[in-house]
Amino acid sequence: MAEDKEQRYDPATIEARWQQRWAADPALYAAEAAKTSKPKYYVAEMLPYPSGALHMGHVRNYSIGDALARHMWMRGYNVLHPMGWDAFGLPAENAALKNNTPPREWTLNNVAAMKRQMQRLGLSYDWATEVTTCLPEYYRWNQWFFLRMYEKGLVYRKKSKVNWCPECATVLANEQVIDGKCWRHEDTQVEMRDLEQWFFRITAYAQELLDGLDKLEGWPEKVRTMQRNWIGRSEGTEVDFGVEGRSEKIRVFTTRVDTIFGATSVQLAPEYPLVKALAADDAALAAQVAKLIDEQKRAREAGDVAAIEKHGVPTGHFALNPYNGEQVPIWIANYVLMDYGTGAIMSVPAHDERDFEFAKKYAIPIKRVIAPADPKAEEPELPFTTEDGVLVNSGEFNGLSCADAQKKMQGVATRSVFGEAKVIFRLKDWGVSRQRYWGTPIPMIHCERDGLVPVPDDKLPVVLPAQVEITQTGGSPLSRDPDFVHVTCPKCGGPARRETDTMDTFVDSSWYFYRYTDAKNDRQPFDPARVGYWFPIDQYIGGVEHAILHLIYSRFWTRVMRDLGLVKNDEPAQRLFTQGMVIKDGAKMSKSKGNVVSPDDMVARYGADATRMYALFAAPPDRDLDWQEDGVAGVSRFLGRVWRLTTKHAPRARIGRGQASPNPEGTSLKLLRKLHQTTAKITQDFEGRWHFNTCVAAIMELVNELQAADAQLAAGQVPAPVLHELLRTLVLLLAPFAPFLAAELWEELGEAGAVLRAPWPKSDPGLAREDEIEIPVQINGKLITVIRVAAGADSKTMEAAALAQEKIRARIAGKTVMKVIVVPGKLVNVVVK
RNA sequence: GCGGAAGUGGUGAAAUGGCAAACACACUAGCCUUAGGAGCUAGCGCCGCAAGGCUUGCGGGUUCAAGUCCCGCCUUCCGCACCA
Numbered sequence: 001m002a003e004d005k006e007q008r009y010d011p012a013t014i015e016a017r018w019q020q021r022w023a024a025d026p027a028l029y030a031a032e033a034a035k036t037s038k039p040k041y042y043v044a045e046m047l048p049y050p051s052g053a054l055h056m057g058h059v060r061n062y063s064i065g066d067a068l069a070r071h072m073w074m075r076g077y078n079v080l081h082p083m084g085w086d087a088f089g090l091p092a093e094n095a096a097l098k099n100n101t102p103p104r105e106w107t108l109n110n111v112a113a114m115k116r117q118m119q120r121l122g123l124s125y126d127w128a129t130e131v132t133t134c135l136p137e138y139y140r141w142n143q144w145f146f147l148r149m150y151e152k153g154l155v156y157r158k159k160s161k162v163n164w165c166p167e168c169a170t171v172l173a174n175e176q177v178i179d180g181k182c183w184r185h186e187d188t189q190v191e192m193r194d195l196e197q198w199f200f201r202i203t204a205y206a207q208e209l210l211d212g213l214d215k216l217e218g219w220p221e222k223v224r225t226m227q228r229n230w231i232g233r234s235e236g237t238e239v240d241f242g243v244e245g246r247s248e249k250i251r252v253f254t255t256r257v258d259t260i261f262g263a264t265s266v267q268l269a270p271e272y273p274l275v276k277a278l279a280a281d282d283a284a285l286a287a288q289v290a291k292l293i294d295e296q297k298r299a300r301e302a303g304d305v306a307a308i309e310k311h312g313v314p315t316g317h318f319a320l321n322p323y324n325g326e327q328v329p330i331w332i333a334n335y336v337l338m339d340y341g342t343g344a345i346m347s348v349p350a351h352d353e354r355d356f357e358f359a360k361k362y363a364i365p366i367k368r369v370i371a372p373a374d375p376k377a378e379e380p381e382l383p384f385t386t387e388d389g390v391l392v393n394s395g396e397f398n399g400l401s402c403a404d405a406q407k408k409m410q411g412v413a414t415r416s417v418f419g420e421a422k423v424i425f426r427l428k429d430w431g432v433s434r435q436r437y438w439g440t441p442i443p444m445i446h447c448e449r450d451g452l453v454p455v456p457d458d459k460l461p462v463v464l465p466a467q468v469e470i471t472q473t474g475g476s477p478l479s480r481d482p483d484f485v486h487v488t489c490p491k492c493g494g495p496a497r498r499e500t501d502t503m504d505t506f507v508d509s510s511w512y513f514y515r516y517t518d519a520k521n522d523r524q525p526f527d528p529a530r531v532g533y534w535f536p537i538d539q540y541i542g543g544v545e546h547a548i549l550h551l552i553y554s555r556f557w558t559r560v561m562r563d564l565g566l567v568k569n570d571e572p573a574q575r576l577f578t579q580g581m582v583i584k585d586g587a588k589m590s591k592s593k594g595n596v597v598s599p600d601d602m603v604a605r606y607g608a609d610a611t612r613m614y615a616l617f618a619a620p621p622d623r624d625l626d627w628q629e630d631g632v633a634g635v636s637r638f639l640g641r642v643w644r645l646t647t648k649h650a651p652r653a654r655i656g657r658g659q660a661s662p663n664p665e666g667t668s669l670k671l672l673r674k675l676h677q678t679t680a681k682i683t684q685d686f687e688g689r690w691h692f693n694t695c696v697a698a699i700m701e702l703v704n705e706l707q708a709a710d711a712q713l714a715a716g717q718v719p720a721p722v723l724h725e726l727l728r729t730l731v732l733l734l735a736p737f738a739p740f741l742a743a744e745l746w747e748e749l750g751e752a753g754a755v756l757r758a759p760w761p762k763s764d765p766g767l768a769r770e771d772e773i774e775i776p777v778q779i780n781g782k783l784i785t786v787i788r789v790a791a792g793a794d795s796k797t798m799e800a801a802a803l804a805q806e807k808i809r810a811r812i813a814g815k816t817v818m819k820v821i822v823v824p825g826k827l828v829n830v831v832v833k
Numbered sequence: 834g835c836g837g838a839a840g841u842g843g844u845g846a847a848a849u850g851g852c853a854a855a856c857a858c859a860c861u862a863g864c865c866u867u868a869g870g871a872g873c874u875a876g877c878g879c880c881g882c883a884a885g886g887c888u889u890g891c892g893g894g895u896u897c898a899a900g901u902c903c904c905g906c907c908u909u910c911c912g913c914a915c916c917a
Contacts, residue, residue, distance in 0.1 A: 008871075222837050222912080229836070229913050236917080254917060267917090310915070335915040345917045353834090354915060426916060547912080605870080617857075618845055623838095624910090626845065630858050633870065638857085640871085694847070697856035704856090776852040781898045783852055821897045827851050831897050 009640035011607025015740040019119060028754060029124045031080040034533045041077035042534045043069050044513050044573075046542030046550070047084040047131070050110035051091060054117045056582040056589060056615070056627060057543065059599045063612040064579055064621050064692070065541045066123045067736040071686045073124075074735065074760040080534055081124055082516035084131030085111050088139075088505045090168055090184065092438045093477075096470050103438045104466065107134055117599065121608045122739045124756070129519045133508035134438070138515065140461030141525035142507050143443040145557075147454050148564055150444075154201045157452070161339075162431060164193040169475075170435045171197060173504060176549070192297065198442060198501065200430040202556045206231055209427075209555055218575030220622075223547040230548045232426025237410050238342065239419035241266050242320035244327065248274055250319055253341035253424060256351065256387075257413070258405035261394035262369035263346035264359065265329050266319040267312065269338040270296060278315050278330075288313040292334050310335045310358050321346075322418040323409070324395055333358060341424060349383065356383040369393045370402065430553065432504040437468050437477035439502030447489035447496040456490050462498070476500040509550050510557035513537060513572065531567050540573035547578070577690070580624040582615075589627075597627050609738035610636035616737060617696040635696075639741055642703055642734065646727050646745045649713055653727045654750040656720025664767075667712045668722045671705060672767050675729055678702045680763035682733055692737070699733055706730070724749070729761045777802045778829040779811055787828075795822040802828040 022028055032038070045065040048058055069081035092103035099106070111132060118125065131138060149155045163172040165182040176183040177190050210231045213224045236255035243250060250266055268275055270292040279286035292313070312333035319330050335354055336345055349359030349366040359366050366382060370389040387402040397405050413419030433442070441462040443455035455462055465484045468477050478484050478500035489496035511525070517534045518526035558572045581588060584595040602611040614632040619625040664672050682695045706726065712718060718726075728749055735742035735755045746755040770791050775798060777785050785807045789798055799820050802808060812832050821829040
């Protein structure tokens with residue numbers, strides 16, 4: 001029985017052994033801080049939230065990153081491949097409520113469990129650089145950055161309407177509101193509340209964040225586009241309309257100032273300040289406005305703002321167009337947003353679809369002011385929205401093209417001081433206050449005498465107290481801890497109160513990858529020299545769900561640190577890769593659907609190598625992957641074949657170790673050729689295409705050929721040095737994908753030291769080249785037959801060989817050969833008529 | 834509505850404009866047996882007994898040659914969306 005067991009590939013035993021050996025050798029995966037002639041390579045996967053267990057999405061993400069890290073090590077790079085924990089956040093508080101476990105304990109237990117899973121998977125992280133964001137050694141630097149940003153005016157406090165999730169009992173950033181719902185609670189309507197909040201002035205970098213996208217060629221176009229849309233730059237003009245009989249002005253924003261002679265009304269958002277004033281002595285209007293606001297609120301909560309019908313109410317007042325003095329009615333409309341532009345628009349029904357719809361409904365005049373550029377063209381139906389036209393009915397501007405008119409009219413507005421050219425952004429400042437316990441305390445103090453006073457640097461960190469009662473009732477839990485709240489003012493020494501809100505957890509993940517380079521530094525967030533060496537990240541890998549939140553915040557944070565003189569790079573990561581989702585039976589894995597596959601289960605049944613390799617084999621990394629357990633079993637069987645083949649022939653291969661190979665021929669040549677072709681293919685893929693699924697397939701093909709030659713190998717027909725090269729290289733090629741098995745077989749082949757330190761094999765083009773190739777022969781582009789010719793055969797030889805074919809001769813008999821297309825090395829196509 | 838990606842066997846998929854379906858999974862038949870979640874051999878796009886014909890969402894086009902390039906549709910997924 002025991003004897004039989006040894007004949008079989010047994011991942012459980014192999015992987016347990018190597019896991020132990022690797023754990024005892026922490027230097028194996030440690031990068032050198034610098035002072036090495038090796039080029040640096042920084043690869044990072046997005047850090048996980050320590051929920052308690054890895055899911056398949058993690059496994060896939062880390063399998064991709066680990067294959068790359070291992071490959072780069074073998075290519076001779078100094079590789080930084082770190083891992084950490086995005087450890088603050090709401091689930092810890094929920095768990096505390098549910099199980100009465102302190103958030104810290106719950107979180108750190110989860111970290112330990114997930115770390116074990118990662119080690120079981122054989123992921124090559126340098127644990128000496130591990131970062132856990134909920135520990136004061138880390139979050140004190142969040143506070144430090146907050147204070148630096150406060151000094152630079154990049155942090156401010158304002159009362160504002162905020163998105164409030166009743167379920168989280170806290171404020172959400174705009175980015176965390178999806179269709180009016182909370183990003184964590186798909187079924188919970190987000191409410192609007194008025195609160196004093198801390199903001200990061202990300203809008204100060206709006207233009208730069210936008211411009212930077214053009215240079216991020218190593219990022220997926222999809223992510224860049226999403227960020228462009230999110231930043232939402234819009235060029236236009238602001239123009240003041242006068243209000244008849246009143247001193248106020250209505251400033252509108254428009255991208256089409258060239259159509260302003262067609263403005264037949266001005267539309268205000270229901271919350272627009274002037275509306276309140278107008279409604280003050282008009283009870284009927286006040287009631288209608290209240291109704292509009294209520295409706296808008298409900299539509300927003302239903303998440304279907306765009307679908308509600310446009311309507312509004314006339315105020316009975318009139319606005320004055322500054323260009324022509326024309327009087328137009330002032331309306332209040334439900335489709336005008338207070339938080340975009342100025343909260344007021346000019347309505348040009350002839351040249352805007354929404355305004356058209358509105359004007360039709362309320363019989364507001366429609367005045368055409370743009371005509372087609374081509375005077376012979378037919379008058380298009382309204383609304384006519386293109387900018388490719390000329391102005392009509394527009395006084396002195398008649399005849400100008402839209403573009404020229406915009407420029408000229410902006411000039412007029414500026415000179416007459418009733419307007420100006422203006423660029424606006426959809427991007428809003430980042431609200432970071434959270435009324436939560438499990439987050440970074442905001443290092444500010446409210447003093448009755450001195451107002452807002454920052455916590456001095458030498459009083460950092462403001463430590464999160466351990467014993468705080470967590471309830472679901474809302475408000476900041478920290479405010480219920482008197483020891484935390486009551487402090488003396490650093491300025492006047494008088495009694496004061498601490499800020500009790502904590503920071504959004506996206507603060508933690510905005511700069512964590514910098515901390516990896518110097519994770520134990522207790523004097524600064526990191527040593528700029530170390531960051532200077534490692535940054536930017538060469539390859540960042542994670543899910544596309546972070547395309548805007550995390551990836552825009554961390555781009556912002558990088559620029560802030562740059563302006564603080566801490567880093568030299570503008571962008572955090574040179575290249576970004578977003579892997580596809582792991583799905584099962586066509587749907588995203590979720591507990592409610594009951595289609596969750598546990599990584600632990602897979603590892604227990606098939607081993608870590610098979611699980612990881614399947615995650616790479618089943619689909620190209622950027623596409624969604626449908627998890628099929630049979631597929632994992634298949635990969636496991638394949639690894640078994642590799643194990644048997646290698647262990648069987650290892651004794652003879654070891655004899656050939658270090659000996660020069662004779663000139664190969666026959667089976668040797670055939671196998672070596674395949675070996676060098678495979679090496680070339682995989683090397684190439686790592687350099688750019690990243691189709692690891694075909695890399696695994698290529699290794700399978702190689703093993704299939706070796707196995708087909710098993711009898712010849714057993715009979716000693718392949719010289720020992722060749723056999724050695726074949727098996728040794730096979731193991732090297734396998735190492736990034738199946739590290740446990742590779743380590744095992746490496747030793748089996750008598751090699752000392754880690755596979756990871758062995759140089760990546762080089763493909764010899766001379767050996768990889770075939771000497772005879774198959775050439776398809778077509779007639780009029782249709783495949784008829786295949787010929788074999790020498791690899792270097794010239795066109796003439798190929799043409800002659802093709803035309804000599806019986807099948808070809810039979811088919812062209814009686815027809816005229818127009819021409820013969822010959823692509824050397826590729827095909828012959830006979831064109832006949 | 835705007836933007837992005839994708840549509841190929843029973844399934845996951847492969848294919849610098851040059852033999853469509855590599856590599857696997859599943860399935861079928863057979864062998865072996867220490868009866869294993871094992872191994873080996875063969876078959877496996879569709880129609881057809883065969884010869885042969887057909888086949889990459891649909892319709893056009895470019896080309897000696899198109900899954901691949903161009904134009905127009907359809908479908909699915911993802912992101913954004915009364916953004917003035």
